[in-house]
């Protein structure tokens with residue numbers, strides 16, 4: 001199974017470093033946390049006072065046969081028990097709301113950060129790993145912050161207080177109990193190290209399993225069609241088995257250590273009992289003191305027993321914090337420059353220039369684009385034609401800055417795109433990709449993704465242009481929630497909605513990656529006719545694989561292995577470029593004549609179409 005390429009090995013140095021860095025999320029809840037501690041410590045103190053009162057009861061009223069004193073001290077013990085119970089309730093009530101609040105705050109920041117990361121970063125992380133980080137890892141951290149951390153503090157305070165009280169009651173026996181902390185400390189240290197590694201491995205494997213589930217859910221039709229379900233089940237089985245084995249190893253590690261954490265205090269208790277009874281027989285320890293000593297020592301059993309669970313919980317949280325910080329520490333490389341400017345749509349003419357543009361994907365060998373020189377005039381439509389893998393989609397992705405140019409620059413009306421505010425640029429540039437992605441939200445929300453302020457007329461116009469009137473006939477019209485990835489729609493329907501989304505708000509520059517590939521000939525002709533009207537006053541860059549799409553363009557640029565090798569009209573390139581002929585018209589007698597189609601609806605540059613020309617539903 002492919003490992004998550006972005007997964008770093010376990011952090012070297014202090015494994016708690018990244019957990020400590022998350023303390024800023026604790027700050028808004030500092031007051032609650034202080035109250036939690038006060039409630040917890042007071043409850044612990046109330047609990048500790050009980051054995052001391054029992055000592056007084058045994059050595060006092062019981063020894064003196066004093067019923068009044070017995071009732072008084074007995075009532076006090078009862079009251080302390082009640083106080084402890086109320087404080088424990090207050091602590092539990094408060095800790096739930098604050099820890100869930102912290103988890104939500106980290107998750108919101110993680111999600112917002114993911115949105116800022118460039119597309120290249122998302123290629124590095126498997127989606128399942130991201131899902132695991134945003135869900136499982138965060139609940140690990142919540143559990144530690146709400147339970148583990150609090151119990152760690154309370155249990156340490158309990159142990160410390162008990163040992164001090166024991167030393168005061170009987171110094172030799174008290175010191176013996178204190179000495180039992182040494183083996184516990186050594187065991188804890190070894191356990192923490194081993195558990196951290198196992199916890200990290202398990203989280204990675206959980207992410208891989210989540211990725212497999214996500215991939216198989218998305219690709220269910222492909223796997224069914226190819227009858228590959230048994231292979232996928234086997235592949236999933238390997239991943240699930242590895243996860244199972246790690247979980248078992250981790251559980252056994254905890255079980256072994258917990259046994260030691262059980263053994264040490266019980267052994268010490270045995271030694272104390274024997275030695276304490278001997279001391280009581282010699283008269284150096286009263287019966288009441290012995291009862292109090294043993295009762296106090298019994299109060300150590302749970303804190304020590306739970307130490308294994310607390311360390312495990314802390315290591316799980318530390319691992320989760322490492323994985324969360326890996327994402328948060330990845331800097332968003334495509335950001336606004338300090339003096340980035342805003343351009344208003346009305347002032348943009350739309351001259352798009354590529355000046356010696358070069359680009360290579362990080363980690364890939366040769367650059368995908370080299371020395372690209374291209375100018376698209378305002379209102380001009382330029383088709384980009386090239387063999388598969390020649391870099392057409394990559395070139396298009398540089399315009400809305402989904403990737404950043406490596407060398408050279410791209411300008412819009414003379415402004416380097418990197419000098420424009422990202423929000424401005426993405427409002428000015430409308431994009432439709434070859435594989436249209438629709439989100440699991442309503443058609444309306446999908447359409448207005450880039451223009452949440454769009455009004456109904458604009459949406460109607462965009463739908464009409466993309467020949468997407470079918471959207472009105474969906475069960476709830478534009479309010480219909482389309483399934484994950486828009487799977488409830490056909491490929492052509494999704495493509496038309498994506499096109500409507502791209503043209504909504506009449507962007508200054510349209511970037512379309514083979515936008516009509518899934519349409520039937522009739523619908524394609526209708527969309528093209530409508531697109532031609534829009535393209536009159538919009539600069540457009542369109543990837544074209546077919547002469548019918550080239551028909552939309554004024555000029556065509558031929559891209560060959562990352563370089564623009566020719567620019568001209570379709571007829572010019574057909575005549576002068578054998579490579580172009582091979583790509584678009586391998587069979588010249590049957591090759592339609594795009595320029596003739598284009599002439600049928602003449603392109604008028606510079607004229608601004610009215611809203612009515614965008615069309616509305618008849």
Ligand SMILES: Nc1ncnc2c1ncn2[C@@H]1O[C@H](COP(=O)(O)OP(=O)(O)OP(=O)(O)O)[C@@H](O)[C@H]1O
Nearest residue numbers: 123361364368386387388389390391392393394395
């Ligand atoms: N995210 C990526 N990481 C690394 N390499 C990539 C990535 N995306 C594309 N490539 C590589 O860049 C090259 C150009 O890909 P691109 O998708 O731009 O080609 P294209 O001309 O649009 O192809 P097609 O016509 O098949 O869509 C290909 O060799 C491809 O393998």
